[in-house]
Each structure stands twice: as C-alpha cells, then as structure tokens.
Amino acid sequence: MKQIAETDRKFIDMIDLKVHHSIFPVKFPPTDTAWGNIFRFDDKIILPGRQDIQNFTGSPILMVIILISGAAAYYDSTGYRKILKEKDTLLVGYGSDGVQTIIFNYNENEENEFLEIWLTTDSTERRRQFFPARVSEEDEAKLSFSIPALNDDSIDLNTDSWLWRGRFVGDSDYVIDQTSLNDNLILFVLSGSMTVNNRPMTYRDGMSLSLKEKITIHFEKETDLLIIQLPDNLNDSVK
Numbered sequence: 001m002k003q004i005a006e007t008d009r010k011f012i013d014m015i016d017l018k019v020h021h022s023i024f025p026v027k028f029p030p031t032d033t034a035w036g037n038i039f040r041f042d043d044k045i046i047l048p049g050r051q052d053i054q055n056f057t058g059s060p061i062l063m064v065i066i067l068i069s070g071a072a073a074y075y076d077s078t079g080y081r082k083i084l085k086e087k088d089t090l091l092v093g094y095g096s097d098g099v100q101t102i103i104f105n106y107n108e109n110e111e112n113e114f115l116e117i118w119l120t121t122d123s124t125e126r127r128r129q130f131f132p133a134r135v136s137e138e139d140e141a142k143l144s145f146s147i148p149a150l151n152d153d154s155i156d157l158n159t160d161s162w163l164w165r166g167r168f169v170g171d172s173d174y175v176i177d178q179t180s181l182n183d184n185l186i187l188f189v190l191s192g193s194m195t196v197n198n199r200p201m202t203y204r205d206g207m208s209l210s211l212k213e214k215i216t217i218h219f220e221k222e223t224d225l226l227i228i229q230l231p232d233n234l235n236d237s238v239k
Contacts (some may be wrong), residue, residue: 070112
C-alpha cells in the first residue's frame with residue numbers, strides 16, 4: 001500500500017498554468033513503481049484564455065485527460081482536435097514520432113481544471129478516443145462498488161488496464177476480498193471523504209493497493225472517486 005496525500009503533492013506555479021504533481025518522474029524512462037505503468041499524475045489548472053503546450057518525442061506513451069471543471073480545446077500536431085467539457089475524458093496515444101499538444105482554456109472568465117495521467121505503453125499505434133460525460137448519472141450516486149474490470153462502463157487503457165469514475169453515497173461500506181489478480185488498484189479522491197483499510201482519504205488524496213489484499217472501504221461523505229486498475233509490474237508489492 002502506498003499513499004500520496006494532497007498536502008504532499010509537488011506544486012509548480014507557471015503563471016498561466018498551475019500544476020500539482022502526485023507523481024513526477026526524476027528520470028526517463030521511469031522505473032516500475034507501486035503505481036504500475038503510471039509514471040506521471042498531474043492535476044492542472046489553466047487560467048482564463050491561456051494554454052498548456054507540450055512536446056512529446058521518443059518512447060511511446062498513453063495520456064489520459066479528464067476534465068474536472070470548465071472547458072478546454074485539445075489540439076495536436078497530427079491535426080486532431082477535440083472540445084472537452086466538464087467530466088469528459090480523452091485518451092491519446094503517442095507513438096515514437098514527435099508530436100506537439102495544446103490544451104487551451106477558451107473561456108475568458110473562468111479557470112479550468114483537469115487531470116493529466118501518463119502511462120508507459122508498448123503500443124506505437126496512434127490513438128484518439130473521446131468519452132463524453134455520462135449525463136444520465138450526473139446526479140445519481142453509486143450504490144455498489146466493484147473493481148473497474150467488472151464495470152461495463154469502464155474505459156480500457158492498456159492491455160489488462162481500466163479506468164472508471166463514480167460517485168458513492170455517504171455512510172456506506174464496501175469490502176473487496178482478496179483476489180488472485182496480480183493487479184494494483186489506484187484510488188484518487190476528487191471530492192468527499194472516505195477511509196481505506198482505516199486510512200483516511202479526502203480531497204485529492206491518492207492511494208495504490210494490491211488486489212491480493214483485502215480492501216475495506218467506508219465512504220464518510222458522498223465521494224467522487226477515480227479508480228484505475230493496473231497490472232502490478234513489481235516483483236514485490238510496496239507495503
């Protein structure tokens with residue numbers, strides 16, 4: 001089990017762009033970690049009318065963009081573009097060829113906020129997949145909890161990797177019994193409060209757990225939770 005509290009995140013103020021790093025690589029290519037093949041996990045805020053420009057080259061990666069609030073326009077040098085609204089998710093896969101990306105906050109009056117998650121991948125295939133927010137479930141909290149692999153509306157990432165986001169009612173309890181899966185479960189709290197194996201988690205806290213262990217979850221308040229299931233790339237689990 002490994003936990004990264006909101007207060008332990010690395011903050012960088014780039015004037016037009018504010019970045020909180022839950023995971024920030026000190027070298028590339030990154031070594032395997034308790035977060036599986038996730039090697040960067042950023043919470044970004046772009047000021048009104050500003051943009052975030054990045055250049056990618058070399059090793060192929062998969063990037064997940066989840067818009068938390070506001071609106072944004074995504075562009076890249078391959079000619080792909082997409083408008084993102086609150087709770088939309090975009091998957092983009094970059095091969096070994098170089099590419100430049102721009103995420104533009106076209107709202108002149110309000111900031112936007114989004115998660116940007118980078119994963120290593122063996123695939124050199126160019127990938128662009130857009131997943132709009134599930135409007136019909138916006139105001140309905142979940143009454144059950146299961147790992148992303150068992151949810152029909154999970155998003156496939158790499159092979160044997162899934163992402164799912166849900167809202168859970170307060171004062172509810174769930175248990176995930178030990179499984180034979182050699183996978184990690186990544187939990188990231190967008191809002192609300194909960195305990196996981198008696199450890200408190202609140203706003204923007206993250207945690208990695210092994211599905212070989214029993215996981216006991218108590219949602220104290222209604223909680224908006226991001227859940228990612230990944231193969232464990234470590235020989236030994238980090239406790």
